[in-house]
Amino acid sequence: MPNIVILGGGVGGTIVANQVARQMRNELKNGDLSITVITESAQHVYQPMFLYMAFDQVVPADAKKPERELLDRRINLVVGAAERIDAAGNAVWMADGTRIAYDYLVIATGSRPDPEQVPGLTDGGYHFYTEEAALRLRQALHDFQGGRIVVTVGVPHKCPVAPLEFVLMVDDWAKARGIREKTEVVYTYPIGRVHSIATVAEWVEPILDGRGIETHIFFNPETVDPQAQTITSLEGETLRYDLLVAVPPHTGQAVIGRSGLGDSGGWLATDRASLRLQGSDNVFVLGDATNLPISKAGSTAHFEADVVASNLVNLLRGGLGSVRYDGKVFCFIETGLKKATFITFDYANPPTPVEATEMIHLYKLAYNRLYWLTPAGLL
Amino acid sequence: MTEGLKVIDARNSFCPGPLMELIKEIRQEQVGAVMEVWSSDAGSAKDIPEWIRRAGHELLASVAEDGIFKIRVKKLR
Numbered sequence: 484m485p486n487i488v489i490l491g492g493g494v495g496g497t498i499v500a501n502q503v504a505r506q507m508r509n510e511l512k513n514g515d516l517s518i519t520v521i522t523e524s525a526q527h528v529y530q531p532m533f534l535y536m537a538f539d540q541v542v543p544a545d546a547k548k549p550e551r552e553l554l555d556r557r558i559n560l561v562v563g564a565a566e567r568i569d570a571a572g573n574a575v576w577m578a579d580g581t582r583i584a585y586d587y588l589v590i591a592t593g594s595r596p597d598p599e600q601v602p603g604l605t606d607g608g609y610h611f612y613t614e615e616a617a618l619r620l621r622q623a624l625h626d627f628q629g630g631r632i633v634v635t636v637g638v639p640h641k642c643p644v645a646p647l648e649f650v651l652m653v654d655d656w657a658k659a660r661g662i663r664e665k666t667e668v669v670y671t672y673p674i675g676r677v678h679s680i681a682t683v684a685e686w687v688e689p690i691l692d693g694r695g696i697e698t699h700i701f702f703n704p705e706t707v708d709p710q711a712q713t714i715t716s717l718e719g720e721t722l723r724y725d726l727l728v729a730v731p732p733h734t735g736q737a738v739i740g741r742s743g744l745g746d747s748g749g750w751l752a753t754d755r756a757s758l759r760l761q762g763s764d765n766v767f768v769l770g771d772a773t774n775l776p777i778s779k780a781g782s783t784a785h786f787e788a789d790v791v792a793s794n795l796v797n798l799l800r801g802g803l804g805s806v807r808y809d810g811k812v813f814c815f816i817e818t819g820l821k822k823a824t825f826i827t828f829d830y831a832n833p834p835t836p837v838e839a840t841e842m843i844h845l846y847k848l849a850y851n852r853l854y855w856l857t858p859a860g861l862l
Numbered sequence: 863m864t865e866g867l868k869v870i871d872a873r874n875s876f877c878p879g880p881l882m883e884l885i886k887e888i889r890q891e892q893v894g895a896v897m898e899v900w901s902s903d904a905g906s907a908k909d910i911p912e913w914i915r916r917a918g919h920e921l922l923a924s925v926a927e928d929g930i931f932k933i934r935v936k937k938l939r
């Protein structure tokens with residue numbers, strides 16, 4: 484009986500598990516196939532809510548559901564930390580010493596914000612990339628009475644539109660609280676324009692300008708001095724702040740390094756079309772964990788999961804597993820507290836933002852509530 | 863290909879894009895490492911050398927081959 488093991492019960496891993504289970508219902512029922520999801524936490528977390536949590540629009544409970552409830556009941560769920568992947572031996576070793584063997588492995592372990600990479604950042608800055616961090620920032624914003632808010636961006640990071648969304652939202656938020664006149668909003672970006680995507684940068688530059696948001700390009704945070712309240716870039720520029728909101732640089736998960744599989748950042752060398760781990764026939768990688776030059780986003784993980792699930796089903800039925808990923812990504816972009824736009828692109832077609840509207844914003848808020856249908860494999 | 867040269871294949875990468883991919887790699891490599899970033903975006907031939915200069919690394923080469931821009935850089939700090 485073939486065993487599929489999926490390491491990581493985030494958006495990507497959960498979709499793969501449910502889609503294979505749905506398409507191979509009979510095999511699962513008859514005991515001709517087994518699917519196991521291994522994940523660290525019993526709760527599935529919808530991370531985009533952290534942005535709204537920082538503005539006190541939602542609370543942690545809105546972002547979580549038990550993973551067991553989201554998985555098809557025939558899928559085995561193992562809640563625990565994986566210690567090591569033994570790719571040569573086709574098995575995952577758990578921290579408690581258990582060995583879980585596989586015929587096919589899907590690695591969907593995501594990424595991890597790592598503020599420690601920038602000396603002083605943990606003490607001097609805030610962010611919204613984990614629940615705890617978002618709650619700390621929520622308190623800092625709640626206590627904020629005016630001053631200089633500086634937003635910086637570490638490389639690499641997941642959700643490349645989130646820093647821009649934060650800056651546009653914090654501008655609206657300061658206006659709504661009546662403290663915008665006493666507040667300076669400063670947005671920095673690592674490369675030579677205000678967003679990685681040229682068309683998004685061209686679209687948003689006049690918006691930032693019109694709202695009186697100061698911008699600094701070629702700004703890669705190198706050190707923070709929490710006493711002096713300054714942040715210095717590796718390009719040699721120093722900015723003073725009263726409130727520093729710094730998207731931390733990210734790394735892959737420690738289990739990848741412990742398994743000797745990733746590069747020095749913990750990212751997995753992945754074929755951009757087949758989504759197989761390079762050099763392997765039976766290991767697939769998706770979502771934030773890959774080294775692919777595309778956005779680390781839930782939508783990326785979702786489109787990749789569709790490809791991986793189709794290939795697994797095809798392989799189990801005697802096919803060659805040759806469905807290819809075309810690089811598709813879709814992202815909403817909040818342009819404040821009331822309007823949003825969206826972009827979609829793939830390896831061949833660049834994105835073009837459309838005019839921001841209230842409808843798109845309302846759709847995004849609705850999606851935040853409907854999200855649970857995505858890991859269930861329904862939306 | 864030069865021995866020890868790390869290729870960063872960022873062709874057809876709209877987001878995060880070739881320069882962000884280079885910044886990511888350069889941050890995780892040792893001083894002295896040589897890498898070459900591949901881009902299908904003509905803008906990279908200008909942006910990437912400019913960042914290399916500002917960040918204090920060394921631009922070793924910048925060539926275009928069949929619409930692919932190949933920029934080679936040495937990490938200095």
Ligand SMILES: Cc1cc2nc3c(=O)[nH]c(=O)nc-3n(C[C@H](O)[C@H](O)[C@H](O)COP(=O)(O)OP(=O)(O)OC[C@H]3O[C@@H](n4cnc5c(N)ncnc54)[C@H](O)[C@@H]3O)c2cc1C
Pocket residue numbers: 490491492493494495496521522523524529530531532533534563564565566591592593594611612613641642645736738769770771772779780781782783784813814815
């Ligand atoms: C503030 C914020 C806003 C965002 N907004 C958007 C948005 O608007 N749109 C969008 O598309 N994306 C957005 N994202 C990005 C999105 O959340 C991620 O890209 C997505 O979750 C990646 O999916 P994944 O399946 O690769 O990994 P994750 O969903 O991160 O799942 C990884 C899983 O692996 C498990 N795991 C890791 N290591 C181990 C181990 N050793 N043992 C066992 N289990 C392990 C974890 O517990 C987790 O369940 C946002 C992210 C943040 C933080």
